[in-house]
Amino acid sequence: MNEPHLHNLNDKQLEAVLATDGPVLIVAGAGAGKTKTLTHRMFHLIKKGVSPGNILAITFTNKAAREMKERIEGMLVDKSIPEEDRARHHHPVPFVSTFHALGVHIMRQQAELIGLPRFFSIYDTGDGKRIVKDILNSLGLDPKQNDPAKILHFISREKGNCVTADQYATRVNNEFFPRLVAQIWPKYEARLREEKAVDFDDLLLVTAKLLEKNLEVREYYQKRWQYIHIDEYQDINSVQYKIVSLLADKHHNICAVGDTDQNIYSWRGADMSNMMRFEKDYPESTIILLEENYRSTQTILAAANSVIKKNKVRIEKNLFTKNVTGEKIGVFEGWSEAEEAFFVTNKVKELQKKGVALREMSVLYRANFQSRVLEEAFAAEGLPYAMVGTKFFERKEIKDTLAFIRAALNGGAPGDVERIINVPPRGIGDKTLEKIWAGQTAALSATLRAKVENFYALLERIKVVAQTQTPTETIRFVLKESGMENLLEHGSEQDKERLENARELLTLAKRYDREPIGEGIELLIADASLAAAEETPGEVASDAVRLMTVHAAKGLEFDYVFVTGLEEGLFPHERSSSRGDSSQEAEEERRLFYVALTRARHKVFLSYATMRTIFGERRTTLPSRFLSDVPPEHTEMEFVTKPRDGGRPLKTIYF
Numbered sequence: 138m139n140e141p142h143l144h145n146l147n148d149k150q151l152e153a154v155l156a157t158d159g160p161v162l163i164v165a166g167a168g169a170g171k172t173k174t175l176t177h178r179m180f181h182l183i184k185k186g187v188s189p190g191n192i193l194a195i196t197f198t199n200k201a202a203r204e205m206k207e208r209i210e211g212m213l214v215d216k217s218i219p220e221e222d223r224a225r226h227h228h229p230v231p232f233v234s235t236f237h238a239l240g241v242h243i244m245r246q247q248a249e250l251i252g253l254p255r256f257f258s259i260y261d262t263g264d265g266k267r268i269v270k271d272i273l274n275s276l277g278l279d280p281k282q283n284d285p286a287k288i289l290h291f292i293s294r295e296k297g298n299c300v301t302a303d304q305y306a307t308r309v310n311n312e313f314f315p316r317l318v319a320q321i322w323p324k325y326e327a328r329l330r331e332e333k334a335v336d337f338d339d340l341l342l343v344t345a346k347l348l349e350k351n352l353e354v355r356e357y358y359q360k361r362w363q364y365i366h367i368d369e370y371q372d373i374n375s376v377q378y379k380i381v382s383l384l385a386d387k388h389h390n391i392c393a394v395g396d397t398d399q400n401i402y403s404w405r406g407a408d409m410s411n412m413m414r415f416e417k418d419y420p421e422s423t424i425i426l427l428e429e430n431y432r433s434t435q436t437i438l439a440a441a442n443s444v445i446k447k448n449k450v451r452i453e454k455n456l457f458t459k460n461v462t463g464e465k466i467g468v469f470e471g472w473s474e475a476e477e478a479f480f481v482t483n484k485v486k487e488l489q490k491k492g493v494a495l496r497e498m499s500v501l502y503r504a505n506f507q508s509r510v511l512e513e514a515f516a517a518e519g520l521p522y523a524m525v526g527t528k529f530f531e532r533k534e535i536k537d538t539l540a541f542i543r544a545a546l547n548g549g550a551p552g553d554v555e556r557i558i559n560v561p562p563r564g565i566g567d568k569t570l571e572k573i574w575a576g577q578t579a580a581l582s583a584t585l586r587a588k589v590e591n592f593y594a595l596l597e598r599i600k601v602v603a604q605t606q607t608p609t610e611t612i613r614f615v616l617k618e619s620g621m622e623n624l625l626e627h628g629s630e631q632d633k634e635r636l637e638n639a640r641e642l643l644t645l646a647k648r649y650d651r652e653p654i655g656e657g658i659e660l661l662i663a664d665a666s667l668a669a670a671e672e673t674p675g676e677v678a679s680d681a682v683r684l685m686t687v688h689a690a691k692g693l694e695f696d697y698v699f700v701t702g703l704e705e706g707l708f709p710h711e712r713s714s715s716r717g718d719s720s721q722e723a724e725e726e727r728r729l730f731y732v733a734l735t736r737a738r739h740k741v742f743l744s745y746a747t748m749r750t751i752f753g754e755r756r757t758t759l760p761s762r763f764l765s766d767v768p769p770e771h772t773e774m775e776f777v778t779k780p781r782d783g784g785r786p787l788k789t790i791y792f
Contacts, residue, residue: 142180142212146173153392153425154178157185157364160385160419162412163394166456167441167735168432168694171394172201175366176208178392179231182364183213192231193362193384195239197369201692205368206233232362236377240340243347247354251343258334265289265325265336272324281562283317290629291318292325296338297406299345299376302326341376348383359387370395370415374406382418389419397451401688401729403721404630413452430456432694432738434463436771440741441734444766448724456735466767469744469775470760474507474702477746478514480777481699484742485520485682488697495521497696499683501733503708505532505634506641507701511684525685530665534625534639539665541615542658545599561624563588595619608646608657609753616640643753687733698737700730703745703761730763742775743767 143151150170153163154177165171179192196202213228234242241259248255260268269285291314295305302322309319329335335343348355365385367373370393373381385391393415400409416422430438438456445451467484471477481500489495500511500522509529515522529535537560544553551574558565569585572578578589595618602614616622616639625636645665649657683695687708702708709726734741749758 140181140184142177142184146177147429149425149427149429150174150177153427154181156392156423156425157182157187158390160389160415160422161392162370162415162422162424163392163427164424164452164454165394165396165427166430166454167396167399167732168430169427169456170429170431171368171427172205172208174427175368175392175394176205176212179209179364179366180212183231187364189213189229189231191361191363192366193239193364194231194233194366195236195368195381196233197235197372198692199235199238201368202233202235202238206230209233236373236380237337237340239380240344243344243358244335244340247347247351250351250354251347252330253335254333258332259340260329260332260334260336262286262289262337264334268325268328269321272321272328275324276320278317279562279564281559281564281566284562287628288318288321292322293336293338294406296342297374297376299342299379301342301346341380345376345379345383348380355383356387358384363388364390364392366392366394368394371397371400371409371412372402372407373411374408378408378411389421391419398445398448398454398728398731399691401691401725401732403725409450413450426454428454428456430458430735431460433458433735434460434739436463436465437734437737437741440466440767440771441731443768443771444727444734444763445731447766448727450721450724464740465773466771467740467742467775468764468772469742469777471744471746472748474510474746474749475514476777477701477744478510480744480775481511481701481742482514482518482520483777484699484775486518493696495680495682498699499685499690499693499695499697499736500699500701501685501687501690501736502701503687503710503729504637504702505529505686506638507707508684509641509645511701515682515684521681522684523681525683525689529638529641532635532638534621534635535642535665537621538612538615538639538642539662541596541599541619542603542611543662545596546603546659546662549593549596557619558592561620563592565589565592603658604655606654607650608652608661609643609650611658612642612646613753637752640752644750647750647753687729690736691732694736694738696737696739697742698733698740699742699744700733701744702749703743703764704749704758705761706758707749707751708761709763727763727766743772744775 143154146154147170150173153161153174157178163171163174165174175194179194182192183189194205196205210228210230213230232239232242244251244253244257245255248257266285266289269288270280273280273283273285302319302325305322306319309315329339348358362384365381367381372395381391393412395412397409397412400407400412403409416424433441435458438458442455469477469480471480485495485498488498502508502511506529508524512522512524512529537557540553540556544557547553555570558570565585565588569581569589572580573589578586581589598618599611599615603611606614621639622636625632625639646657646661649661651657652660683693687700700708708730709723712722743764745758745760745764747758749756
């Protein structure tokens with residue numbers, strides 16, 4: 138072909154670019170050049186005579202949308218015009234945005250139809266919680282006992298399922314919380330309208346309902362966007378699926394790009410079944426597999442393919458590459474999490490000496506609480522690292538737990554008391570606090586006075602335990618007696634993860650148990666405060682090893698990747714371990730491991746510990762089943778000089 142933009146595509150990418158009419162499903166494996174394929178496809182449509190204004194591309198993040206838009210703009214530049222003059226020559230480009238930005242665009246254009254001013258406000262979670270709190274107060278319900286955040290999260294989930302307040306009211310059951318939501322939700326919507334605002338979820342739900350109910354509006358956008366591209370199709374939820382289906386219903390020129398093997402966000406509403414039923418939705422569809430990987434070595438891909446083929450619910454594909462065979466996957470067995478962390482930092486230093494930039498290395502883990510021992514190891518070795526996500530001592534549940542102990546030992550310091558007097562909710566408001574600080578406790582009602590007295594009695598009990606028992610026992614006592622453990626244990630999946638983080642303090646506390654009673658807990662508090670003060674995310678050197686969960690690593694790539702904590706009950710997580718190897722939860726865990734493997738360009742290191750201290754308890758662990766999924770011919774054992782004192786790192790790690 139004479140078109141230069143088609144010359145640097147492989148056969149399957151070219152097939153996807155040329156398949157411009159009718160529904161097309163592109164199953165794009167990790168590192169297979171999906172963004173390149175999408176941008177070349179849009180450019181080819183324009184070269185064929187399609188107006189850029191008739192092309193729509195939707196992706197999930199602003200970063201991805203910006204990258205796609207910049208690429209297509211670069212392709213549309215007239216190279217015959219001098220570079221200094223190009224800014225004056227505007228080229229129309231396709232509409233490239235996230236789902237939410239698309240919603241804003243449509244709602245602003247159709248504001249009059251939906252009863253909003255064109256420049257309506259978009260409220261964040263903080264605004265939403267404020268409104269729900271006001272409504273609870275107006276109903277005579279205590280926001281401390283009926284968490285506004287939990288109510289708002291429930292409403293958000295329902296909106297993601299394309300459910301309105303009226304629809305929800307028709308199917309609500311007789312349980313207290315669902316009935317409470319049904320009572321508050323309409324009032325919440327009314328308040329939003331009073332304030333000429335919508336929340337983040339409305340940007341999708343209102344758009345979907347408008348397109349569904351108003352034929353004229355629907356036909357307008359169907360005519361405008363005759364060629365539709367959807368990235369990360371495996372991750373769309375019900376309301377996003379509705380929007381896409383309505384926009385594509387007239388012309389059926391929809392190009393969906395995704396990978397069922399990388400669906401790892403079901404807990405956020407992502408529904409892989411939308412991609413699985415694409416052929417049923419569009420019987421005339423063309424299915425194209427992008428299986429050539431440009432990122433990883435043959436060894437890494439062989440391992441990844443072997444792992445993911447065990448999943449039953451997927452669109453079959455097999456990644457391959459023309460890259461070198463590459464090094465074998467390193468497997469390290471440590472006797473403890475400390476030795477595992479020692480191995481990681483040791484290997485990082487080896488690679489650094491060979492000229493590998495720190496920013497080209499990443500350490501991945503399944504659960505946030507695993508970061509603590511890794512952070513300490515990197516700090517002890519003086520290795521720059523950057524946390525993707527919240528650092529251990531910056532997490533609310535960690536700050537709350539330590540604040541209970543500080544308040545108990547420091548005579549009820551106001552800052553700590555204000556932080557935890559309503560953790561969990563006790564119904565003690567700001568006015569009550571003002572009276573407490575003014576020494577007017579006697580002026581409180583009998584009920585409030587009892588709540589305050591119970592709180593201070595709890596602090597006294599914590600003080601006694603802190604002064605007479607080990608730091609480990611003190612942490613355990615705080616989590617149980619404060620009510621934090623019970624609150625988080627019976628909350629959302631995020632709450633359960635927060636409880637895991639809080640319990641990880643037990644592991645940290647164990648090293649202080651050898652100190653004299655009373656002194657160990659003071660050392661723990663002091664060291665934790667210093668560590669938190671020194672951890673400033675914005676000041677981390679750019680050339681630093683990235684530490685993050687596997688979920689956070691989706692869409693990223695590095696030369697060298699360490700996947701840590703590969704033990705049964707940890708990765709795969711214990712919530713999936715008991716439900717069978719082919720359960721929905723187990724398959725998502727396997728997809729998560731597949732994502733971890735395919736982040737690496739050159740080499741992967743897999744590690745596990747035979748003993749791990751989890752939430753203060755020393756446990757014997759079993760290697761993850763995922764390790765046996767990797768063919769032995771693609772692996773090699775890794776070794777490190779044994780630490781001197783029975784498995785502890787050469788340099789004792791504190792903070």
